[in-house]
Amino acid sequence: MQLVRGGAGTRYEPEVVEAFELALTDEPEDKPRDRQISPSDVEPGMVLARDLLTPKGTLLLAAGHVFDGRMVRQIREFAGREGARLALYVRLPDDDGAPRLAATAAQGASHG
Structure with a gap:
């Protein structure tokens, strides 16, 4: 994750990095049943x-x-x-x- 964050603005679009972080931290809406x-x-x-x-x-x-x-x-x-x-x-x-x-x-x- 640090590698991706470090590339924000140079290697990766900041919006993409933000969305990636959000996807990794969000709880799934449909929890396993x-x-x-x-x-x-x-x-x-x-x-x-x-x-x-x-x-x-x-x-x-x-x-x-x-x-x-x-x-x-x-x-x-x-x-x-x-x-x-x-x-x-x-x-x-x-x-x-x-x-x-x-x-x-x-x-x-x-x-x-």
């Missing part, structure tokens, strides 16, 4: 917020999948058997505490 959990913490009814990939990048489940009991067991078994470190991101409930299932339940059912 998900959290990372371990395979042992996944529960039926949770909704996958991001694609679930193996450490080598193979797609296991697509974002929007709603976990059922069978899939929870399979994920836990896979992680245990393979020793895989899976990055599971699940959707957080809405502000009213209700799980965010409505829009993705149909998608999740087609994956299971």
Whole structure:
């Protein structure tokens, strides 16, 4: 950042440097509505917020999948058997505490 600031007015337009600094310090308006959990913490009814990939990048489940009991067991078994470190991101409930299932339940059912 110091390098960019030092170039303001000579190497870079001052307005561009100012906009760059603002972009780096601004809080995003849409904060992530998900959290990372371990395979042992996944529960039926949770909704996958991001694609679930193996450490080598193979797609296991697509974002929007709603976990059922069978899939929870399979994920836990896979992680245990393979020793895989899976990055599971699940959707957080809405502000009213209700799980965010409505829009993705149909998608999740087609994956299971």
